[in-house]
Amino acid sequence: MITEVIKAAFKSHPLSQQTGHFTISDLRDADALTISLVTEIYGRVVAHIAFSSVTISDGTTNWYGLGPVSVLPEFQGCRIGTAMVNKGLGLLKSFDSKGCVLIGLPTYFDRFGFKNHPQLIHEGVPQEIFVAKSLFGRVPRGSVEFHQAFKQLSIIEKDAIADVIINYKIAGVMVDKANEVIESILKKEILTEMPNGKFMLRPSALEEYDTYFFKIAQFRVTEMSRVHKNPILKAIKY
Numbered sequence: 098m099i100t101e102v103i104k105a106a107f108k109s110h111p112l113s114q115q116t117g118h119f120t121i122s123d124l125r126d127a128d129a130l131t132i133s134l135v136t137e138i139y140g141r142v143v144a145h146i147a148f149s150s151v152t153i154s155d156g157t158t159n160w161y162g163l164g165p166v167s168v169l170p171e172f173q174g175c176r177i178g179t180a181m182v183n184k185g186l187g188l189l190k191s192f193d194s195k196g197c198v199l200i201g202l203p204t205y206f207d208r209f210g211f212k213n214h215p216q217l218i219h220e221g222v223p224q225e226i227f228v229a230k231s232l233f234g235r236v237p238r239g240s241v242e243f244h245q246a247f248k249q250l251s252i253i254e255k256d257a258i259a260d261v262i263i264n265y266k267i268a269g270v271m272v273d274k275a276n277e278v279i280e281s282i283l284k285k286e287i288l289t290e291m292p293n294g295k296f297m298l299r300p301s302a303l304e305e306y307d308t309y310f311f312k313i314a315q316f317r318v319t320e321m322s323r324v325h326k327n328p329i330l331k332a333i334k335y
């Protein structure tokens with residue numbers, strides 16, 4: 098039910114890769130879903146919010162990440178989101194948490210006291226949409242990382258990676274780098290461009306996102322290099 102709420106809430110969100118529901122299920126499996134709240138109306142789950150622990154490079158502990166927060170489209174604008182954010186922050190305080198960060202619209206989250214702090218960053222995320230709120234003490238200085246469960250590949254990225262693995266050759270693969278899915282895979286460094294204009298797969302980068310694809314990609318890349326070392330197979334033009 099939570100999955101349906103997250104999918105529906107983010108369906109037309111311009112920046113979402115539609116992976117929030119995967120994140121929640123991975124957080125749950127990893128026993129890392131610190132707070133998971135739902136709002137029910139007549140027994141129907143209409144909204145959900147999650148909080149999970151983050152790590153900060155300066156060693157500060159006891160900070161949390163808010164997200165995703167989702168309200169079914171037909172229930173948006175009824176203050177449910179506000180109530181859930183406030184409830185979650187209240188719970189964090191009661192656990193003696195020191196603060197909370199999130200990636201989201203400052204125009205919405207500033208009402209809860211979240212703001213941009215130049216000394217606190219999240220690599221790869223534009224600073225203007227990375228905001229923090231201290232619940233106790235100072236705002237740390239450093240780089241924040243959310244739980245591993247936030248590193249997800251979208252379905253269309255998985256399809257594109259599957260194509261790359263299938264089409265992979267000794268000297269790499271040709272891809273359309275103007276394609277926005279390929280662009281996103283390049284940004285994640287799963288593919289790297291070679292001087293010859295072809296692209297190499299980087300299984301080690303894939304491992305951070307998806308262990309199945311990592312194993313398949315590693316197998317494919319190893320097979321190709323084995324073929325490359327075999328003089329007879331090497332003579333065969335791909």
Ligand SMILES: CC(C)(COP(=O)(O)OP(=O)(O)OC[C@H]1O[C@@H](n2cnc3c(N)ncnc32)[C@H](O)[C@@H]1OP(=O)(O)O)[C@@H](O)C(=O)NCCC(=O)NCCS
Nearest residue numbers: 106164165166167168173174175176177178179201204205
């Ligand atoms: C963002 C979201 C959680 C807000 O929940 P909600 O219940 O619809 O919001 P509320 O009714 O509590 O809104 C309170 C105020 O925030 C404003 N607001 C709501 N969504 C906003 C948005 N995306 N940007 C800016 N302001 C927003 C409302 O206009 C309202 O303003 P007001 O106090 O001036 O009247 C919900 O709209 C949602 O699920 N959106 C899709 C998923 C998403 O974007 N999640 C957040 C990123 S993790």
